[in-house]
Amino acid sequence: MDQDRRTFLGQTGKLLILTASAAVAWEHVLAGRPEEAPNYKVSDHWWGMAIDIEKCIGCGTCVRACKTENNVPLEAFTFRTWIERYVVDPADLDHPRVESPNGGYDGFHEREVRDPSLKMFFVPKLCNHCAHSPCVQVCPVGATFESQDGVVLVDKKYCLGCRYCVQACPYGCRFIDPRTHTVDKCSLCYHRITKGLTTACCETCPTGARVLANLKDPKDPIHAFLREHKVQVLKPQMATGSKMYYNGLDGSVR
């Protein structure tokens, strides 16, 4: 080979620079992708949640656990999950008495309803991780997106803070983080579930009223849950493809 030292060094240098740049670029391509978590395959998952209203006691543990786990501000208008208490006259579903003091963070002190003709129950709420999310649809830059495993996530480094997604969510699940001026919402504890753990709210629920579900796993108990119960999603008329399946959801719940 008639290659002098200068050419050899030049070519090797170029090759090294190109390889290094490609490696850096590839790292960026991979950054933030769940495949980085060992043994987690995105294509094997489709996340949702089973929520059993009859089991919820309104203790607020899930709200506290969520705020702690996800470093959610303690303000009274920043909740990734919250609990509502409904007191309903069975003959008048249109006018339920609903409250959610501090999102149920401190629980509900007066748990008894004296009037026996009324029914009372708790409804835990969180992002519905819709398959056809209106919030994802409206984001002008794609900062909020549906992951391949069915979780609606927010790229906080990309969010403009225009709040269009907050307007578009029919369930009131989004808020602006006063510290970052970007939108925030339930991430279904994506940092946990991609490591084989359950969400903070499911983990701490003392009655098992919330159970994380992988709808793609044929052995997941969600399938029996959906088969054996009369299950409903919130605001089905919105056709958002919600994956929060409620058992015992009363017609008065909004």
Add this chain to the structure above:
Amino acid sequence: MPGVEGFIYPNELELQWSVLIVLYPFITGLVAGAFILASLERVFNVQAVKPTYRLALLTALAFLLVAPLPLQLHLGHPERSLEMYLTPHTQSAMAMFGFVYLWYLMVVLVLEIWLDYRRDIVLKWRASTGLSKLLYGAMALWSDNISESALRLDDRIGRALTVIGIPSAFLLHGYVGFIFGSIKANPWWSTPLMPIVFLFSAIVSGIACILLLYFATCWFRRVPVNMPCVDTIAKYLYYAFLVDFSLEMLDLIHRLYESDESFRALDFMVKTRLFTSQIVVQILLGTLVPLVLLGLAQLYTFRERARRVLYVLAGSLTLMGIFAMRWNVVIGGQLFSKSFLGYTTYKMEFATREGLLPAIVLMILPFVILWVLIRLLPPWGHDEGRRGGTRAQV
């Protein structure tokens, strides 16, 4: 919770869109309306409104330059707004704003104004010295060809641009309506009528704004008001307003008659929190009174002075009514909970980023820009310019 009545979702405590977002459709509406009035003369050859042609174009430009500012001020991260151009999410109605805006600003408005004024700019370039010579030279793009054939070409392109401009103006404001109308989560906004209601209210507000500005400029310049011109503008204002009012009433009657699940919440809201701004300011003072005034002017022949007073009054009330309409859409749409079980209150701040003070400044700014534009490119003496009259010797 103070200001809250009934039950709202916890995250709804904070109102998301402030008075600045009220300004955004109001300002873009004025742009679209002013342009459509200008195009009446250019495309449909309504000679009577000719004295306002250039004024309308400059007003549209002044307001269009300010239109993105309230959005920028509102964003949590304005420094990232360029991402809307670089990596737009094509399914998002909002993502298209940048493109519609740029199209309208650069392709339609700036180009049309430039073509219309090119002869004046070149003449000023030739006549001026020093810094203004440099400025007008740059504005003419250092091309001083104002021969008959060049001006004829300008005119042809200008006319074609106006023809493109009308659907573009429709697009600009119809699209703003779509931003609201396409939000299915919000029944106050979610109606296919929203873009068309926005469009007609835009035409109404633009015409009213130019009518008032024309009166104001005549007064400042101490020249007599061209009555056939204002009579014609008032006539168009009346007709556009009738269509706008009919559409809004159609929406209202449809809601009343359907009375769907959200109706009770919205009905309560209109009767309480929005009563003053919706029923009193928007519908009574801002729509019915000007409609009656303008209708009277069509039916009876008043004396000139009376007509002038009547037009100024009707125009001012119209602008107030359209502003109230924007307020009721944007703010009203956030006062009720998506649970339909409760209501919140909008507390406007004063000297904060999204407060009343920046809103006032943003409403004054277009007039300052317009003043500069008028100084640079006087819209008067128009009749001696393009199409007919004495041409400059070239």
